[in-house]
Amino acid sequence: MTKFYITTAIDYPNASPHIGTAYEKIGADARARWRRLCGDDVYFLMGNDENSQKVAEKAQELGLDPLAYCDEMERKFRQAWSRLSLSFDRFIRTTEAAHHRGAREIFRRLLKRGDVYRGMYKSWYCVGCESRKTDKDLVNGKCANHPNRDLEWVEEENWFFRLTAYRDRIREVVKNTDFVEPGIRRNEVLGVLEEGLEDISISRAKTKWGVPVPDDPDHVIYVWFDALVNYITGVGFPDGPDFGRWWPCDVHVIGKDITRFHCIIWPAMLLGADLPLPKKVFAHGFVYLSGEKISKSGKRLDPAKAADRFGGDPLRYFLLREIAFDNDGDFTWEKFVERYNGELANELGNLLNRVVNMAEKNLGGVFEKPPAPLPQDAALREKLLGLADRVAPHYDRFEFHFALAQIWDAVRQANRYLDETRPWTAAKEGRRDAVAASLYNAAEALRIIAVLASPVIPATADRIGEQIGIGPLSTARLETVRAWGGVPGGTRVRRAAPLFPRLDKVPEAEEFA
RNA sequence: GCCGGGGUAGCUCAACGGUUAGAGCGGCGGUUUCAUAAGCCGUAGGUUGCCGGUUCGAGUCCGGCCCCCGGCACCA
Numbered sequence: 001m002t003k004f005y006i007t008t009a010i011d012y013p014n015a016s017p018h019i020g021t022a023y024e025k026i027g028a029d030a031r032a033r034w035r036r037l038c039g040d041d042v043y044f045l046m047g048n049d050e051n052s053q054k055v056a057e058k059a060q061e062l063g064l065d066p067l068a069y070c071d072e073m074e075r076k077f078r079q080a081w082s083r084l085s086l087s088f089d090r091f092i093r094t095t096e097a098a099h100h101r102g103a104r105e106i107f108r109r110l111l112k113r114g115d116v117y118r119g120m121y122k123s124w125y126c127v128g129c130e131s132r133k134t135d136k137d138l139v140n141g142k143c144a145n146h147p148n149r150d151l152e153w154v155e156e157e158n159w160f161f162r163l164t165a166y167r168d169r170i171r172e173v174v175k176n177t178d179f180v181e182p183g184i185r186r187n188e189v190l191g192v193l194e195e196g197l198e199d200i201s202i203s204r205a206k207t208k209w210g211v212p213v214p215d216d217p218d219h220v221i222y223v224w225f226d227a228l229v230n231y232i233t234g235v236g237f238p239d240g241p242d243f244g245r246w247w248p249c250d251v252h253v254i255g256k257d258i259t260r261f262h263c264i265i266w267p268a269m270l271l272g273a274d275l276p277l278p279k280k281v282f283a284h285g286f287v288y289l290s291g292e293k294i295s296k297s298g299k300r301l302d303p304a305k306a307a308d309r310f311g312g313d314p315l316r317y318f319l320l321r322e323i324a325f326d327n328d329g330d331f332t333w334e335k336f337v338e339r340y341n342g343e344l345a346n347e348l349g350n351l352l353n354r355v356v357n358m359a360e361k362n363l364g365g366v367f368e369k370p371p372a373p374l375p376q377d378a379a380l381r382e383k384l385l386g387l388a389d390r391v392a393p394h395y396d397r398f399e400f401h402f403a404l405a406q407i408w409d410a411v412r413q414a415n416r417y418l419d420e421t422r423p424w425t426a427a428k429e430g431r432r433d434a435v436a437a438s439l440y441n442a443a444e445a446l447r448i449i450a451v452l453a454s455p456v457i458p459a460t461a462d463r464i465g466e467q468i469g470i471g472p473l474s475t476a477r478l479e480t481v482r483a484w485g486g487v488p489g490g491t492r493v494r495r496a497a498p499l500f501p502r503l504d505k506v507p508e509a510e511e512f513a
Numbered sequence: 514g515c516c517g518g519g520g521u522a523g524c525u526c527a528a529c530g531g532u533u534a535g536a537g538c539g540g541c542g543g544u545u546u547c548a549u550a551a552g553c554c555g556u557a558g559g560u561u562g563c564c565g566g567u568u569c570g571a572g573u574c575c576g577g578c579c580c581c582c583g584g585c586a587c588c589a
Binding site: 021191255261354412439 | 515516517518524525526536537538539545546547548549550551552553554582583584585586587588589
């Protein structure tokens with residue numbers, strides 16, 4: 001069985017997740033679910049990045065022990081993620097002892113090789129950014145991103161990582177392979193590599209919160225450095241029995257703002273530790289809120305609240321249908337309602353409703369294998385049986401918007417099939433065979449549509465399966481949609497509430513902040 | 514400043530140098546009645562940012578210009 005190991009960035013738990021964070025996880029989840037559908041043995045890793053000064057600060061602000069605070073935040077994150085049906089296999093926390101051990105092991109390996117050394121670290125430091133600031137980064141002597149905070153002048157002996165030693169090898173990989181996707185990010189990374197690198201400081205002396213540097217109790221490993229290591233400790237590095245099975249990772253899903261860490265620093269760390277590089281780093285775009293950048297505008301959209309109200313699937317669907325995953329996109333409630341009503345309620349939800357209703361009214365609620373073919377069958381079958389092949393390349397390239405466009409093309413065709421075969425007329429005319437054939441084929445179309453859309457809308461796929469009487473479909477296998485006739489004759493429909501009740505007004509953004 | 518991406522219908526976006534530049538949404542009109550006042554069909558709407566060039570032929574290639582957006586940060 002082919003293995004597929006996929007990760008997302010781990011999150012600072014100093015605030016609850018927002019729509020942008022959710023976007024990344026949803027995209028990764030869709031890919032993970034797609035690979036499971038294809039039969040891969042999938043390992044999907046997510047988690048929280050807890051060894052940060054910001055986290056310690058926040059905990060102190062609340063009068064909590066940092067670890068207790070992190071425990072609480074883990075609950076919040078898990079709750080939010082569960083509302084979005086994220087199917088991660090493991091949720092890692094970088095405060096775990098096993099992670100600390102792995103991070104220290106990496107540090108030791110690089111030290112042994114001579115690529116970790118002592119040096120002097122002098123600069124302005126912004127606690128908000130958790131990063132060094134050079135003079136050109138300053139605006140009026142303050143950090144541009146955190147103008148309300150005072151900068152600290154930091155001057156201390158630190159441990160450094162000889163990043164410069166790895167530049168050429170990394171450049172070769174980035175240049176000659178599709179290690180970094182999409183192409184635009186690859187070019188940017190290449191640009192950085194061409195301009196040249198500096199060695200980086202990888203420890204901090206001022207804080208006790210974090211992973212202690214081996215044999216140097218006065219320093220902790222810089223949060224970024226230990227955070228990256230989660231991708232290997234999450235599968236058992238250094239000596240877990242499954243480490244060799246999962247690593248190297250098939251794809252790291254990250255935001256476009258952190259390519260430098262994943263495409264340059266992380267590979268350098270791995271090369272230094274004699275570990276294989278991940279196969280791919282995929283950098284997704286950003287979600288804007290009504291045209292404004294989330295971080296700058298201060299606008300928020302709490303995905304858990306939105307999912308509470310509308311369900312996780314509509315949010316997942318909207319984000320992956322509206323926005324190309326490698327691009328930036330805009331969330332507005334107007335657009336959300338438009339797609340929700342048009343595509344989810346009217347086209348898909350109503351299609352199911354039509355079929356289930358007519359089956360109840362005219363067939364006693366039981367699907368029968370088509371007693372006789374209808375002239376419109378061939379076109380419908382051709383469309384649906386070819387759908388898996390049309391959708392597959394898109395899912396595998398994170399082109400969820402294209403995959404969904406293909407699937408909805410089939411949804412429209414199924415609606416058209418009903419209009420053309422007119423089972424309601426056939427019923428009135430007493431042509432029971434025609435009614436049975438039409439509804440059976442429409443149910444088949446729904447089955448295939450549900451399975452192929454399940455990576456994006458898993459809960460809906462299950463609900464469709466329940467209503468047409470064949471049980472959950474989000475855990476189906478791809479082979480089942482390459483053949484017609486998956487709904488057994490004699491299957492009894494189970495009518496339930498509409499999948500997506502129509503929304504009659506545009507929600508107020510404030511309700512979900 | 515340097516590097517990169519982009520300006521196409523009211524909106525969001527498609528279109529290997531090759532018929533008459535397409536699709537969805539929105540608008541307008543029609544039709545159906547099984548269904549969540551849903552579905553289906555049809556239609557209007559474009560000087561492809563501007564100027565020049567190459568070519569039998571340019572949204573597409575070349576040069577110049579104007580706008581927008583990213584990257585050049587120890588950014589989760």
